[in-house]
Amino acid sequence: MTTQTQRTVVIADHDYGDVDIERAILEDAGLRLVAADCRTEDDVIEAARDADAVIAQYATVGARAIGAFTRCQVIARYGTGVDIVDVDAATRRGILVTNVPSDWCEDEVADHAMALLLAAARKVCVYDRATRAGTWRWQSGAPIHRLRGRTLGLLAFGAIAQAVAARAQAFGMLVIAHDPYLAAEDVAAHGAQPASFDELLEHSDYLVVQAPLTEDTHHLIGEPELRRMKPTSILVNTARGPIVDDAALYAALAEGWIAAAGLDDIEEEPAKQRNWAPVNPLFTLDNVIITPHAAYYSDEAIHTVRDFAAHEVARVLTGRPPLSPVNAAQLAVVRTGPSPVGADGGERV
Template structure:
């Protein structure tokens, strides 16, 4: 019998009591797989996984720690980094490709939960849930006429990005009676038409939308895509919701717009720096709803992401190409191809 296929999980899956804080992430599939063993890497916090920590592992299941070129030094067996989620800014993809390490993500796991979280934040900020909760807690029940919300019917929803999650937001919002726009140069025009979504340029979307929801990926092209100039194009009564990545929005510009009431409000699950500085002026504003990059963290997300990532692990263990690679060129690397031949 050959050497087992070894899988290392980053230790930030564990809570303070040493249990998986996410609940069920589908680890039973690893336990039941023949010839597969798994355990936890040394604690790296959310920093770089140090060189040597992954020596002897064939695959990694990664939450927040960074996988760098230095991490890969001496990791001769490593062939897969399975990211638990769809963001991979904590992984040096170019270094992985050069080393013959495939990087995968879990779009099927996040699609529904993140879209639901976008709708949750949109409705919560529009209905002024935070302010109305405070009225009850501070004995200001009769001030509720000062905090009228905004209903979605007849309003315009603008999606910045109409990919995996944006399309699901469209589906969820269809019964709400909203006009829907999307700005995405890569969107399928026929699919958008079939879904009742108007594809427009970003400036048009910002000028016409009552709710702007950011669902695009963070890339060099989308860094500070919503800067001061673009935020100024939004309606004074509009709301901005970001469930994608913080640096897509110029946070200082957004803070200024919120403080000046240039827009009605915002709901943010993500920030330019995470966690934000407790002294950040954004945190003192009363027209912004905040969450710690966890609004979509539910049992559904945990199991969906886990099953998707573990399916990639088991595919590679069996010598198959995994689904959802972000660097498909690594599949043709001699080291990855030799591992697949050995598995067969």
């Protein structure tokens, strides 16, 4: 049971092996830490109903969970994307949401995107399988095309995508980018040619998806889009799995609408499930490379994201402003109106 002088922080889920980094930071701030293993929203409600703060990696903190919280002041995301949190619901309850700015893993994700692209384009896995099976022939990877002079398309053009662009340019590729939230001159200022979504699909030899997962981007790459891509093109997704329709991608790869794919996540997002099994048909194909949502990983990046998320919670619960608030502006508007009512019927102050 918590006391009036010691508030509780619940880590809803994590796959780091321990919570030593977070514990040191939070206990130093006079806070109590509880580590849970939530996979469902019901799990989150059970573990964090009376918590003062919640930190989440993959577990969904949706409107139902937020409505059940009795005293939560801040929800901190391990990472940059906040698609697992219902930010609007949090705002209505007067709860601050924080994330970690994307530079914590900018180089890692950009490197991983290029690694997937290069492995697929140079048929690294095809050669490896053939060689292990006793076939020592350069022809086992044919056809392979030169990267220099090819067009790399970027879906979204934030900091990570810009880092991918710089790497692609070093290989002699032409870079085009589509980002509806950036002016054409801003895209051009970072060395890419602005393109419409249609142009991106039709002209890219390599298409790298680095967009956030939103209602608008869910299944943004589906059958119509894949059919418009070049039959020699390679799709790389180092963003969220559900941006790509896996069933459509399977058909595209199996029937030759596109040549190959490199995926750092798949649509069902296995890390968000309990007792996941690898039954996705994409695993049966030789022309797709799949990594376990590992693009962000390096020892240095993991330390940074854990340290930052824990410090954000400590800052908020000790009365200091967070460094990376997601909904601070919306909360300011809410707080100038009537006080939001908590789930227990009382006013949230």
